[in-house]
Amino acid sequence: MKVDVFVIGAGAAGLTAARIAAEKGLKVLVAEKGSGATIQSSGVIDVAGYLPSGFLFASASEGVRIIARENKSHPYSIIGGGQETEPEKRVKESEKLVRKALKDFVESMNSVRVNFMGSLDENVLVTNFVGTFKPTCLCPSTIYNGNTKNLDNSSVIFVGVKGFPDYDPKFCAQSFSDIAPGLKIKPKSVNHAYLDIPGLEGRGDILAIEIARRMDDPETLEKIGQNLQKRIESADHIAIPTAGVKSPEENIKTLAEAAGANVFELTSFPPSVPGYRLVKLLEKAAQNAGASVRRGYKVVGANCNKMVKSLKVEIGRKITEIEADVYILASGSFLGGGLKEEKDFLKESMFNLPVYSSDGTNLEEVCLEKLLSRNVFPMGGHKLFSSGINVNEKLQPISDKGEPVYGNLYAAGSVLSGYNYIAEKSGMGVAIVTGYLAGLNASG
Ligand SMILES: Cc1cc2nc3c(=O)[nH]c(=O)nc-3n(C[C@H](O)[C@H](O)[C@H](O)COP(=O)(O)OP(=O)(O)OC[C@H]3O[C@@H](n4cnc5c(N)ncnc54)[C@H](O)[C@@H]3O)c2cc1C
Missing domain, CATH: 3.50.50.60 (FAD/NAD(P)-binding domain)
Structure with missing residues (x-):
């Protein structure tokens, strides 16, 4: 050959x-x-x-x-x-x-058909599963929406999934609150919540990729949107652990409409869906x-x-x-x-x-x-x-x-x-x- x-x-x-x-x-x-x-x-x-x-x-x-x-x-x-x-x-x-x-x-x-946002002339800080930040240059729009500049002076809720052990939204919210002042970010409020993902209820060993695949299914996504509506009274920003594999941008839009808030994905550790x-x-x-x-x-x-x-x-x-x-x-x-x-x-x-x-x-x-x-x-x-x-x-x-x-x-x-x-x-x-x-x- x-x-x-x-x-x-x-x-x-x-x-x-x-x-x-x-x-x-x-x-x-x-x-x-x-x-x-x-x-x-x-x-x-x-x-x-x-x-x-x-x-x-x-x-x-x-x-x-x-x-x-x-x-x-x-x-x-x-x-x-x-x-x-x-x-x-x-x-x-x-x-x-x-x-x-x-x-x-x-x-x-x-x-x-994927939008990478950002500029060589400005690093942004993005948040991860443990509520800490790192500087980066370009991100998928689903992650970029949650850069810390957007989160200043607003209410943020970190949403986790029941039975998904890799991400603890309570810990993440606490760590975010502790670190934010050092970066001159003053969120109005920082809270956390848990969701059930249809089809994954009752398990304790859920993987990020499983949540992501559920997000890609339109019927399941609609139900996840309804769950978000029920769980969250009001917030400017909602952080979720993953937005899907095939259509994350569309999924984020659907969830944002359902919740009436900016929804963004966190960066994660291996095994990483965005990776x-x-x-x-x-x-x-x-x-x-x-x-x-x-x-x-x-x-x-x-x-x-x-x-x-x-x-x-x-x-x-x-x-x-x-x-x-x-x-x-x-x-x-x-x-x-x-x-x-x-x-x-x-x-x-x-x-x-x-x-x-x-x-x-x-x-x-x-x-x-x-x-x-x-x-x-x-x-x-x-x-x-x-x-x-x-x-x-x-x-x-x-x-x-x-x-x-x-x-x-x-x-x-x-x-x-x-x-x-x-x-x-x-x-x-x-x-x-x-x-x-x-x-x-x-x-x-
Ligand atoms: C946990 C983690 C998180 C990170 N997060 C970020 C991030 O958010 N942003 C960022 O900018 N960077 C990040 N990095 C760094 C970034 O991932 C690496 O710098 C980058 O992926 C390196 O790409 P590469 O193509 O050089 O190597 P790799 O992605 O390692 O690719 C090497 C390839 O060579 C192949 N290969 C090796 N030997 C052989 C062989 N004998 N025959 C055939 N194939 C072979 C391997 O199979 C593999 O496909 C992260 C790194 C880690 C470990």
């Missing part, structure tokens, strides 16, 4: 790269061995939330500019031209590319562009000299060799499987590419333990989580000498070194922007 572009990984980075290359008319194959971080995510697009020191960026664009100026090895610097480029030029080029890539992302989501939706949407957009996405295709070996010639792919019990002109490594970090621990050392899983920490140290002889701090939550995060492969400004993996390891290999997403998405809140931003650039570069 032969294709033009072989993408390893179907997370945010791989699916974005695949869509871009397919839009250029290339024959694209995406192989995925199993799920990675994207499906676990809260489904909102963080671009730049914090500096490692904890400084909160007012906007993603401010974050990208500061990072590209000050942190030479960050992917936002690399895409702006890399270490050798003048800082001001790097900042300008990086911001330009980030804006282009995210505009393209929003348009691709519109093409599959699942995001993967499905990215996949649909890539497929609509012509890319072929194959789940259960595990890349187990590579045939390379100075170029990657072909990959060995395990499909069921068979090993098949697939050739391509260009390859994109979007295999993720630990959750995805792009990076792994081997005999106490950190390794890249597929091509045995050299792995570096964010300060540029080659980790070949550095024991993994040294990349972890004794403090569980160190300022700026553990070094391990900003380690990965180094790339040049074209996103080709490079060696110690700065030369591309293979002429026809590009890389994108969380397999890259130089950033810690947990500490920075930049996960999807880096994945989408580097996926976009890798897709363009792979298309020649």
Whole structure:
């Protein structure tokens, strides 16, 4: 089998790269061995939330500019031209590319009928299942409606579902009330309530995906709306744990009409319905562009000299060799499987590419333990989580000498070194922007 572009990984980075290359008319194959971080995510697009020191960026664009100026090895610097480029030029080029890539992302989501709202020029704070907040850049409209600016000076009710153990609305409301003043948000009142979901009554082990599927059923949704009306006397805003899988925007509208209030979804922890939706949407957009996405295709070996010639792919019990002109490594970090621990050392899983920490140290002889701090939550995060492969400004993996390891290999997403998405809140931003650039570069 032969294709033009072989993408390893179907997370945010791989699916974005695949869509871009397919839009250029290339024959694209995406192989995925199993799920990675994207499906676990809260489904909102963080671009730049914090500096490692904890400084909160007012906007993603401010974050990208500061990072590209000050942190030479960050992917936002690399895409702006890399270490050798003048800082001001790097900042300008990086911001330009980030804006282009995210505009393209929003348009691709519109093409599959989903509205992502927000702006690179203003981070918003969104609320999660435990009533805390995080800064983010773009969200599905169902989540964006509940950003904290909207909640100021109004009454908010957190609604839970009886028998759904992952979300306690009472705890969430309390935590929201405690934290809000520190963020200069003064809700008029914060309360909580519980609903029964028709078809799930009497159970104590309900999953978020089950509630979401009930929301997608028009008859059940109508009954949920009636339950909301009965339970809630009046509120300006109602927070619900999930709005559905297939038609969350329409479901939210229906519930808002029934309750006479703004209804929004909370961001959640894994297993996350918005994360699942995001993967499905990215996949649909890539497929609509012509890319072929194959789940259960595990890349187990590579045939390379100075170029990657072909990959060995395990499909069921068979090993098949697939050739391509260009390859994109979007295999993720630990959750995805792009990076792994081997005999106490950190390794890249597929091509045995050299792995570096964010300060540029080659980790070949550095024991993994040294990349972890004794403090569980160190300022700026553990070094391990900003380690990965180094790339040049074209996103080709490079060696110690700065030369591309293979002429026809590009890389994108969380397999890259130089950033810690947990500490920075930049996960999807880096994945989408580097996926976009890798897709363009792979298309020649
Ligand atoms: C719990 C959690 C919540 C998060 N929430 C957010 C959020 O709200 N907003 C945000 O911006 N970021 C968030 N992030 C970060 C974000 O999810 C990641 O930065 C992003 O998803 C990385 O995308 P990726 O495409 O690089 O990797 P992944 O999504 O991990 O994809 C890697 C892919 O490579 C495949 N793969 C690996 N090895 C092979 C192989 N040998 N053969 C074939 N396929 C292979 C995997 O199966 C997978 O499909 C969160 C992360 C976590 C863990």
